[in-house]
Amino acid sequence: MRFQGIKVNVITGFLGAGKTTVIKNLLAGVPQHEKWAVLVNEFGEVGIDGDLLKQDGVAIKQVPGGCLCCVASAAFSVGLNELIKQAQPDRIVIEPTGIGHPHQIVEQLSADHYRDVLDIRGTVCLMDARNLSDPRYLGHPAFFDQIDDADVLIGSKADLYDDSQEQRFLDFAKQFAASKSVIALSSNGEFDPAWLDLPRVDHNSHHDHDHDHDHDHDHDHDHDHDHDHDHDHDHDHDHDHNHNHAKVFKSQPAAGVTCYLKRDQGMVSVGWIAESNWSIDDERFEQFLALINSFPSFWRLKGVLRLENHFESINITQGECRRSLQDECSGSRFECIFADDESFDEKLKEIQKLLF
The missing domain is CATH 3.40.50.300 (P-loop containing nucleotide triphosphate hydrolases)
Structure with missing residues (x-):
């Protein structure tokens, strides 16, 4: 061995x-x-x-x-x-x-x-x-x-x-x-x-470069972000358990569908696992894509979904949309990531109304 x-x-x-x-x-x-x-x-x-x-x-x-x-x-x-x-x-x-x-x-x-x-x-x-x-x-x-x-x-x-x-x-x-x-x-x-x-290089020292190079965004970045913090908490990730930073919630928005909502450090992910008998029709799926893309807080959608007559693998950001046919799967599994804000809960209600 x-x-x-x-x-x-x-x-x-x-x-x-x-x-x-x-x-x-x-x-x-x-x-x-x-x-x-x-x-x-x-x-x-x-x-x-x-x-x-x-x-x-x-x-x-x-x-x-x-x-x-x-x-x-x-x-x-x-x-x-x-x-x-x-x-x-x-x-x-x-x-x-x-x-x-x-x-x-x-x-x-x-x-x-x-x-x-x-x-x-x-x-x-x-x-x-x-x-x-x-x-x-x-x-x-x-x-x-x-x-x-x-x-x-x-x-x-x-x-x-x-x-x-x-x-x-x-x-x-x-x-x-x-x-x-x-x-x-x-x-x-x-x-x-x-x-x-290639060998691993020592990156512990500060780098002398300008993060504002070639753009106008005022980026105040601390190189040592969390690097020296002593995080000693045990993330066992039992759902509905609040970690020191992350909050995770589990719900069932429809029969055979489980939703996992996670908030952490100003970001939120909402993911769904649906049994094989769940599907979304093409028109509602396009409405769903248009809706999430309309939110400035949207970062990414990724996963596999069952549409009317087929499965699709999807990987979408605000700037790019990749969709392809996927072999038959046991069910749908997909996730959206957003920047968290005070209006997110209302946005989630809109999203789930379209999906389910």
Whole structure:
């Protein structure tokens, strides 16, 4: 039984950056003599990406309910330890929540009890350069925390950029060059597997760069956001249990449908798991999409839904809509993420009225 020297990569990126696509492409090319595993830590309680990443011969462990403030949770540790002991992989790829701070994950992986077990390799950050003109992204601390902490910085979805967006990414990335092993553009989820074996660099020191580079947004960002806080709470994620920061509620808006609502650090996720007999007709689904896109607080919709005559895989942000046919599933599983505000409860009533 081998436990020593399991290579580990953390692949970060803000909501909609394309992490799942890149990881799927990497899993499709796992060397024949190697065994890989994936640990997915999502913000919401439903758990979406684990199902989307399923690949023959790859162990997937999904840990929903990732806290924005920290990942020092029992669920994360248990999931990681199960992968180590049961899958005995050569490499573990960790996909954190898109609105979390990756620094704590690497600190947890560096704990003494993993010293002879894990071989921490370069951390990757994917960023969609089209969001450099969106103050919501530039104003979110996690956006820059992910960039700061990365050894490999990738402008993802470059196939969708125009020339000015490509140049803007390259200009923006220059300020981070001193702490990056690779800065590159990626189209259609392409990623050089050799980048995964680049060494992990010490990112504990302050970076001397200007976060306001090339935009007018007044971004007052503290590099040490939560990095030095001693979060010692146990996130067992029993539903209806209030964590020190996160609040999670469970309800049943319709027969065979369970809704999970989570509020944490100014963000809210609402996810639904519906049995196979639930579906939404095409017209109401289009109305649902129009409704959530009309809310300035909307960040992302992701999951698999049963429409009238088929299942669809959906991944939607305010700036992008990706929909594709999905093979028959046992039911629907989808999640929306919003910025939390005092009007959200009313918005949720509108959403659920359309859905159910």
